[in-house]
Amino acid sequence: MKIGVFVCHCGSNIEATVDTASVAGTARAFPDVAYATDVMYSCSEPGQDGIIQAVREKGLDGVVVASCSPRMHETTFRRAVERAGLNRYMLEMANIREHVSWIGKDREANTNKAAELVRLAVEKLRRNRALFPKSFDITRRVLVIGGGVAGIQAALDCADGGLDVVLVEKTSSIGGKMAKLDKTFPTVDCSSCILGPKMVDVAQHERIALHAYAEVEEIGGYVGNFEVKIRKKATFVDWSLCTGCGLCMEKCPSRKSHDAFNEGVGLTTAINIPFPQAIPKKALIDARFCRQFLKGKCGVCAKVCPSGAIRYEMEDEVITEKVGAIVTATGFDLFDHTKYGEYGGGRYPDVITSLQYERLLSASGPTGGHVKRPSDGREPRTVVFVQCVGSRDTSVDRPYCSGFCCMYTAKQAILTKDHIPESQSYVFYMDIRAPGKLYDEFTRRAMEEYGARYVRGRVAMIYPKGDRLLVRGADTLMGEQVEIEADLVVLAVGAEAAAGSPALAEKLRISYDKYGFFMESHPKLRPVETNTAGVYLAGACQGPKDIPSSVGQGSAAASKVLGLFSRQKLESDPQISQVNQRRCVGCGKCALTCPFGAVKMIDVRGEPKAEVIETVCQGCGICAVTCPQGAVQLEHFTDNQILAEVNALCQS
Amino acid sequence: MSQALTYAYYPGCSGLGTSREYDQSTRAVCDALGIGLADIPDWSCCGSSPAHTVDHVLSAALAARNLAKVEAMGRDTAVTPCPSCLTNLRTASHRMADNAFRERTNALLDTPCRNTVTAKSVLQILAEDVGLDALARKVVKPLAGLRVAAYYGCIMNRPPEVMRFDDHENPMAMDGILAALGADVRPFPLKVECCGASYGVARRDIVARLSGRLLAAAEDVGAEMVATACPLCQMNLDLRQGQINSAGGTSHHMPVLYFTQLMGLALGVPEERLGLDKVCVSPRGALRAAAERAAAETAKGSKA
Numbered sequence: 022m023k024i025g026v027f028v029c030h031c032g033s034n035i036e037a038t039v040d041t042a043s044v045a046g047t048a049r050a051f052p053d054v055a056y057a058t059d060v061m062y063s064c065s066e067p068g069q070d071g072i073i074q075a076v077r078e079k080g081l082d083g084v085v086v087a088s089c090s091p092r093m094h095e096t097t098f099r100r101a102v103e104r105a106g107l108n109r110y111m112l113e114m115a116n117i118r119e120h121v122s123w124i125g126k127d128r129e130a131n132t133n134k135a136a137e138l139v140r141l142a143v144e145k146l147r148r149n150r151a152l153f154p155k156s157f158d159i160t161r162r163v164l165v166i167g168g169g170v171a172g173i174q175a176a177l178d179c180a181d182g183g184l185d186v187v188l189v190e191k192t193s194s195i196g197g198k199m200a201k202l203d204k205t206f207p208t209v210d211c212s213s214c215i216l217g218p219k220m221v222d223v224a225q226h227e228r229i230a231l232h233a234y235a236e237v238e239e240i241g242g243y244v245g246n247f248e249v250k251i252r253k254k255a256t257f258v259d260w261s262l263c264t265g266c267g268l269c270m271e272k273c274p275s276r277k278s279h280d281a282f283n284e285g286v287g288l289t290t291a292i293n294i295p296f297p298q299a300i301p302k303k304a305l306i307d308a309r310f311c312r313q314f315l316k317g318k319c320g321v322c323a324k325v326c327p328s329g330a331i332r333y334e335m336e337d338e339v340i341t342e343k344v345g346a347i348v349t350a351t352g353f354d355l356f357d358h359t360k361y362g363e364y365g366g367g368r369y370p371d372v373i374t375s376l377q378y379e380r381l382l383s384a385s386g387p388t389g390g391h392v393k394r395p396s397d398g399r400e401p402r403t404v405v406f407v408q409c410v411g412s413r414d415t416s417v418d419r420p421y422c423s424g425f426c427c428m429y430t431a432k433q434a435i436l437t438k439d440h441i442p443e444s445q446s447y448v449f450y451m452d453i454r455a456p457g458k459l460y461d462e463f464t465r466r467a468m469e470e471y472g473a474r475y476v477r478g479r480v481a482m483i484y485p486k487g488d489r490l491l492v493r494g495a496d497t498l499m500g501e502q503v504e505i506e507a508d509l510v511v512l513a514v515g516a517e518a519a520a521g522s523p524a525l526a527e528k529l530r531i532s533y534d535k536y537g538f539f540m541e542s543h544p545k546l547r548p549v550e551t552n553t554a555g556v557y558l559a560g561a562c563q564g565p566k567d568i569p570s571s572v573g574q575g576s577a578a579a580s581k582v583l584g585l586f587s588r589q590k591l592e593s594d595p596q597i598s599q600v601n602q603r604r605c606v607g608c609g610k611c612a613l614t615c616p617f618g619a620v621k622m623i624d625v626r627g628e629p630k631a632e633v634i635e636t637v638c639q640g641c642g643i644c645a646v647t648c649p650q651g652a653v654q655l656e657h658f659t660d661n662q663i664l665a666e667v668n669a670l671c672q673s
Numbered sequence: 674m675s676q677a678l679t680y681a682y683y684p685g686c687s688g689l690g691t692s693r694e695y696d697q698s699t700r701a702v703c704d705a706l707g708i709g710l711a712d713i714p715d716w717s718c719c720g721s722s723p724a725h726t727v728d729h730v731l732s733a734a735l736a737a738r739n740l741a742k743v744e745a746m747g748r749d750t751a752v753t754p755c756p757s758c759l760t761n762l763r764t765a766s767h768r769m770a771d772n773a774f775r776e777r778t779n780a781l782l783d784t785p786c787r788n789t790v791t792a793k794s795v796l797q798i799l800a801e802d803v804g805l806d807a808l809a810r811k812v813v814k815p816l817a818g819l820r821v822a823a824y825y826g827c828i829m830n831r832p833p834e835v836m837r838f839d840d841h842e843n844p845m846a847m848d849g850i851l852a853a854l855g856a857d858v859r860p861f862p863l864k865v866e867c868c869g870a871s872y873g874v875a876r877r878d879i880v881a882r883l884s885g886r887l888l889a890a891a892e893d894v895g896a897e898m899v900a901t902a903c904p905l906c907q908m909n910l911d912l913r914q915g916q917i918n919s920a921g922g923t924s925h926h927m928p929v930l931y932f933t934q935l936m937g938l939a940l941g942v943p944e945e946r947l948g949l950d951k952v953c954v955s956p957r958g959a960l961r962a963a964a965e966r967a968a969a970e971t972a973k974g975s976k977a
């Protein structure tokens with residue numbers, strides 16, 4: 022065998038603390054190494070060309086690249102060796118950047134360690150063999166989870182690109198937070214005017230199947246061929262009959278039900294259509310408030326419904342859909358401000374959240390767009406906005422910035438002046454973060470044209486004084502305490518991961534950060550991919566994001582799906598387990614330990630034997646270490662290969 | 674309250690002086706509830722504010738000297754009525770959890786402190802160990818009709834990681850006790866705000882402003898009396914009420930009692946053991962108004 026070793030400088034990233042030329046020199050003495058050199062940037066075009074040329078000129082059979090983590094560039098170098106005419110599995114990487122140069126300053130020690138890692142890679146490569154992926158068919162349908170603006174965009178772009186889309190939304194209408202907003206920054210255009218038509222497009226698109234009031238229960242399979250169980254929660258109304266006429270809402274006697282769409286500002290009926298523009302525009306019964314469920318009698322809606330759609334006996338239904346790719350767009354939830362006792366902990370009715378304020382501003386909201394205090398219905402004169410409530414505060418374990426609150430607070434201050442010209446707004450802020458296009462100009466307008474008074478500092482306390490609220494805080498620019506008597510206080514609550522995000526991530530087998538936001542595959546270069554092939558992210562489920570960015574990601578995720586499906590067939594990863602049936606004693610331990618159910622027991626001439634289902638195996642290798650006989654081997658990570666690496670290390 | 678509760682008791686210096694009535698009423702109330710208070714023999718000052726402004730080890734040593742004496746008594750809980758003493762005792766324990774710090778502290782002491790004692794406030798043991806239901810059963814003269822604001826002061830519950838008692842922004846222990854005794858407890862928004870504390874000596878204007886705000890807020894929620902748990906708060910709100918009025922041009926006339934004095938009244942403790950005559954703004958008027966209101970309520974109730 023003839024092996025070539027390429028030791029990368031990574032500019033100065035590696036070269037500064039590793040003598041790469043000397044590592045290459047040492048490598049020349051390793052068994053089977055026919056060629057070794059150091060390279061400035063092995064991933065660059067000349068770097069890759071150098072590898073290809075060496076393979077051809079020296080007749081190499083395998084290549085070791087000593088550079089960065091394989092998570093960074095393994096695919097790049099596999100493609101390079103393939104272009105040189107080798108099998109892509111005849112490549113090994115030695116990570117001498119993350120594992121060596123970035124973690125130690127001692128050049129001599131680093132150089133030795135780098136050489137050892139190269140020896141290890143060489144020993145492994147000597148035992149590598151060519152592996153060939155199998156190709157399989159794709160189910161050209163996509164599942165979008167979450168019908169906020171990001172999910173809507175992803176669904177429409179996929180459908181317009183010719184794919185069948187299954188859209189699953191947890192609540193009874195799509196639209197997400199954006200449907201609740203009055204106007205949007207920085208253009209102050211009406212939120213439902215720009216979102217509404219898109220929602221209608223979803224309803225009317227022949228390629229989109231919408232399951233509202235539904236959740237994903239179980240996900241099996243793999244890229245190209247997922248099988249998804251969806252729980253359609255009981256609405257107690259047959260949606261195939263409901264026309265959305267709203268008669269039931271007029272007559273329902275239970276008028277004190279929680280109004281989730283209006284964020285608890287105002288009340289609704291037990292049977293309700295959440296808002297007039299809802300998609301689908303269908304009624305559902307909230308059993309927590311319905312008299313038929315609570316007291317066992319009422320039945321008014323069943324009597325008045327002209328289409329006979331009411332079904333009190335309805336139960337949840339679980340359906341199965343087959344899809345080839347999944348876009349997750351489950352958005353965010355709001356920080357629970359009752360955790361701040363100093364802001365009243367939810368005890369003062371006139372201390373409200375920013376999203377509740379959007380509902381008060383909205384013409385279709387519970388007050389018809391008249392700003393009224395929840396306590397007494399009076400129009401406020403002085404409104405205080407408090408930013409960063411549950412953002413950038415380690416005391417509540419929310420060290421991150423929610424990103425959009427500075428902007429929506431400026432918007433709300435502008436809208437307050439529009440609604441109540443004689444009002445005065447105050448905004449307590451820590452810093453103003455307005456880096457988007459036309460964003461900083463927008464916050465300046467709030468101050469300069471609309472006279473909002475910005476006070477730089479935190480609010481220490483809010484408490485009632487008579488029928489008003491005293492807001493006490495620091496003005497850190499003036500270096501003094503300020504007290505403002507307010508009629509209404511609006512808390513710019515920060516963004517949190519949507520409820521249930523970790524559980525969903527586990528079903529999808531994708532990673533999430535410690536706050537529950539989903540993790541992208543690479544923070545810069547693969548922002549909408551995840552580490553699970555075929556699963557993509559869009560919108561605020563990955564981290565707080567405003568509408569333009571959420572929509573951008575929706576389209577980006579759709580383009581990834583369209584790209585994936587543009588291939589005729591997909592290739593399976595050959596790095597999977599194989600059972601040597603002559604060695605297998607049929608104990609079944611592997612089948613028990615496999616977390617993916619990829620090992621099945623079969624009968625071979627009366628003897629039980631294990632067999633790996635190639636398309637299901639994820640290549641984790643758990644079965645290989647479980648097998649007492651060494652009968653299961655993970656391709657590309659066989660016992661022989663790993664022991665050779667260990668020996669290389671221990672003997673050097 | 675299944676078996677007899679007994680605690681090592683640390684009255685604090687002010688308990689022998691400016692807040693005699695707090696100490697007296699605490700003892701009387703515990704008596705009435707069958708709680709034993711065993712005085713710590715040869716206890717000494719906890720160091721109060723001066724010590725910790727000079728040196729943390731010195732401050733901890735002054736407190737730890739007393740904790741060591743509680744250890745010698747074979748007890749694991751020390752109770753004190755005074756939140757300032759409590760802060761010093763608990764802060765000392767908190768810091769001594771670090772072995773190096775404990776060694777430095779013990780180097781100043783004849784008898785080393787093992788740091789096995791938990792200091793608690795009288796308020797805490799009444800609320801947690803006795804409990805509201807048991808208290809309610811012991812009431813002989815309910816505080817019915819008494820509109821009262823419960824004021825905890827700024828250090829009873831804070832910092833939360835040291836004090837570990839009740840909600841540090843909206844504590845409810847005293848509210849709960851007074852309600853169990855039948856009082857009409859008002860939702861007092863400034864229950865953990867500072868009264869100005871020892872600035873009463875150096876900067877009277879600050880105390881006049883901060884304590885004045887407390888009195889105004891109490892009036893605002895319709896309270897006719899303030900219940901406190903802290904000698905310094907009581908002094909600022911009560912003794913300095915005249916100063917507050919002349920500085921702010923106000924005319925507050927707000928009696929400020931220790932919550933233990935009110936408990937004593939409800940539990941039927943003879944008045945002479947509660948030191949009601951020790952406070953400046955007489956509570957008589959407010960107590961009378963409450964009694965009349967309660968009587969009127971009962972009359973209305975029996976007519977209906």
Ligand SMILES: Cc1cc2nc3c(=O)[nH]c(=O)nc-3n(C[C@H](O)[C@H](O)[C@H](O)COP(=O)(O)OP(=O)(O)OC[C@H]3O[C@@H](n4cnc5c(N)ncnc54)[C@H](O)[C@@H]3O)c2cc1C
Nearest residue numbers: 167169170171191197198205206352353560561566567568
């Ligand atoms: C008060 C306020 C004002 C704002 N104003 C503006 C503004 O003016 N301009 C601007 O650009 N941005 C604004 N934003 C930000 C904007 O709301 C977000 O950018 C946007 O909503 C993100 O869209 P999304 O689709 O990612 O998430 P979401 O809007 O949160 O939508 C997520 C959807 O997924 C659904 N879902 C959640 N979990 C599941 C599940 N497990 N299964 C199925 N479905 C699920 C939810 O029900 C929801 O419908 C504002 C935010 C707030 C709080």
Ligand code: SF4
Nearest residue numbers: 263264266267269326
């Ligand atoms: S009355 Fe019947 S058809 Fe009309 S909205 Fe209600 S359930 Fe639907």
Ligand code: SF4
Nearest residue numbers: 273292311312319322
């Ligand atoms: S049964 Fe009665 S209470 Fe329940 S949704 Fe219908 S009308 Fe409303």
